[in-house]
Amino acid sequence: MTALKAAVSVVNLGRIPYGRALEVQQRFVRQHLDSLFQFPNILLLCEHEPVYTIGIRQAMYSAEEENRLKNLGAEFYRTNRGGLITFHGPGQLVCYPILNLGCFKKSVRWYVCELERTVINLCHRFGIKASTSPDTGVWVGDNKICAIGINCRMYVTSHGLALNCNTDMRWFENIVPCGIHGKGVTSLSQELQREVPVTEAVPPLLEAFAEQFNCRLSFEDLHINKENPVTEK
Amino acid sequence: DDFPQSRIAVTVCLVGRDRACDDGARPSDCLEYAIHYSLYAVKMAMFVSLRCVSANFSSVLPLFSRTIRAPSVRLSWKACTPRTLSTASQLSAALKFTDKHEWVRVEGGVGTVGISNFAQEALGDVVYCGLPEVGTKLEQMEEFGALESVKAASELYSPLTGEVTEINQELADNPGLVNKSCYENGWLIKMTIDNPAEVDALMDEAAYEKFIKSIDSE
Numbered sequence: 001m002t003a004l005k006a007a008v009s010v011v012n013l014g015r016i017p018y019g020r021a022l023e024v025q026q027r028f029v030r031q032h033l034d035s036l037f038q039f040p041n042i043l044l045l046c047e048h049e050p051v052y053t054i055g056i057r058q059a060m061y062s063a064e065e066e067n068r069l070k071n072l073g074a075e076f077y078r079t080n081r082g083g084l085i086t087f088h089g090p091g092q093l094v095c096y097p098i099l100n101l102g103c104f105k106k107s108v109r110w111y112v113c114e115l116e117r118t119v120i121n122l123c124h125r126f127g128i129k130a131s132t133s134p135d136t137g138v139w140v141g142d143n144k145i146c147a148i149g150i151n152c153r154m155y156v157t158s159h160g161l162a163l164n165c166n167t168d169m170r171w172f173e174n175i176v177p178c179g180i181h182g183k184g185v186t187s188l189s190q191e192l193q194r195e196v197p198v199t200e201a202v203p204p205l206l207e208a209f210a211e212q213f214n215c216r217l218s219f220e221d222l223h224i225n226k227e228n229p230v231t232e233k
Numbered sequence: 234d235d236f237p238q239s240r241i242a243v244t245v246c247l248v249g250r251d252r253a254c255d256d257g258a259r260p261s262d263c264l265e266y267a268i269h270y271s272l273y274a275v276k277m278a279m280f281v282s283l284r285c286v287s288a289n290f291s292s293v294l295p296l297f298s299r300t301i302r303a304p305s306v307r308l309s310w311k312a313c314t315p316r317t318l319s320t321a322s323q324l325s326a327a328l329k330f331t332d333k334h335e336w337v338r339v340e341g342g343v344g345t346v347g348i349s350n351f352a353q354e355a356l357g358d359v360v361y362c363g364l365p366e367v368g369t370k371l372e373q374m375e376e377f378g379a380l381e382s383v384k385a386a387s388e389l390y391s392p393l394t395g396e397v398t399e400i401n402q403e404l405a406d407n408p409g410l411v412n413k414s415c416y417e418n419g420w421l422i423k424m425t426i427d428n429p430a431e432v433d434a435l436m437d438e439a440a441y442e443k444f445i446k447s448i449d450s451e
Binding site: 107 | 363376381382383386
């Protein structure tokens with residue numbers, strides 16, 4: 001049986017506050033669930049102002065820790081994704097696929113693996129040899145180039161991946177990224193020893209995603225107003 | 234009046250101890266069942282007690298103001314006989330499944346909940362279990378927690394309506410039990426069963442096997 005390619009609409013949110021992006025994601029997830037999974041699959045692309053976020057293992061990060069990081073000039077969010085602490089900021093390409101895994105494969109393990117492979121595919125296009133490790137994420141040697149952390153609710157995904165393009169890596173020095181001691185972080189710019197902005201990484205990321213997930217990408221305008229709630233298409 | 238139904242059921246049985254039950258069961262049987270009866274298995278008690286006796290029960294109510302915590306013997310609504318009881322217990326020990334790949338095992342009016350082998354394989358290695366507090370009231374299909382694996386947090390949905398009575402403390406230090414022993418030591422929560430009909434409507438093992446085969450072939 002030839003599988004029909006799933007369709008995914010790409011929405012570029014540009015520079016958007018983390019909190020607003022969360023609201024947009026949650027609204028799309030809700031629409032998937034309310035429409036009994038008739039809602040289109042969506043790939044959100046964006047960039048955030050400096051923010052530290054943590055996942056469901058909230059007890060590991062105290063109010064004190066939260067304040068310490070906020071005092072450094074970043075926002076702080078406790079979220080419902082998997083994974084520990086990470087940083088998002090300018091120069092980092094953030095991608096939130098809001099997919100109904102019923103269109104692909106109903107396995108969270110499979111989905112995360114495909115996200116990792118997508119990023120490895122993208123790195124390959126830049127001539128960078130990246131790999132996975134027992135720690136989820138995409139690594140160049142002992143340095144993580146892309147963090148991954150997702151939520152899955154009734155097979156609808158949210159959150160996603162964060163690829164360092166020309167991020168100011170000093171922000172990562174304030175935390176133990178993803179709770180992994182003894183390993184570092186890197187970016188496309190660091191690996192290639194030249195400035196690689198987010199805009200340069202978007203087309204190859206989309207190509208890699210379409211290839212890995214065997215899907216058709218389209219670029220529909222979903223009338224997302226960054227200030228106000230999302231309206232129906 | 235607004236007595237909780239469970240209180241009415243239990244006290245009527247107690248008052249009836251000096252009289253023979255309509256269906257021939259001995260009064261001492263009724264009393265024993267009443268004492269061990271869990272306050273939460275309302276429907277069962279209502280049927281049993283109404284057949285036992287009619288009485289003025291208001292003076293007996295204070296005896297049952299404390300919550301009865303003893304593990305309960307599941308009462309058959311048909312009669313207060315031990316034989317019916319043991320048959321019901323055997324039947325209720327089988328696993329029932331939801332379409333969200335959770336299982337429920339009913340024993341003595343308490344439901345133990347976990348995730349199926351299909352689910353634990355699809356999740357990957359569980360590193361953290363986010364579970365509700367004891368006492369949390371859940372509606373069927375309500376989110377009650379999440380399991381984290383491979384940087385993914387996957388929500389859990391309550392298979393039944395009831396109240397959480399216990400959570401598996403072992404999972405705090407050993408979340409991998411959910412993968413290694415998903416049907417036994419990797420259980421997640423125990424809960425009361427407010428609506429036994431919900432259990433009946435779940436898939437039995439054979440139906441669940443068919444269900445996951447249909448997913449795999451999608």
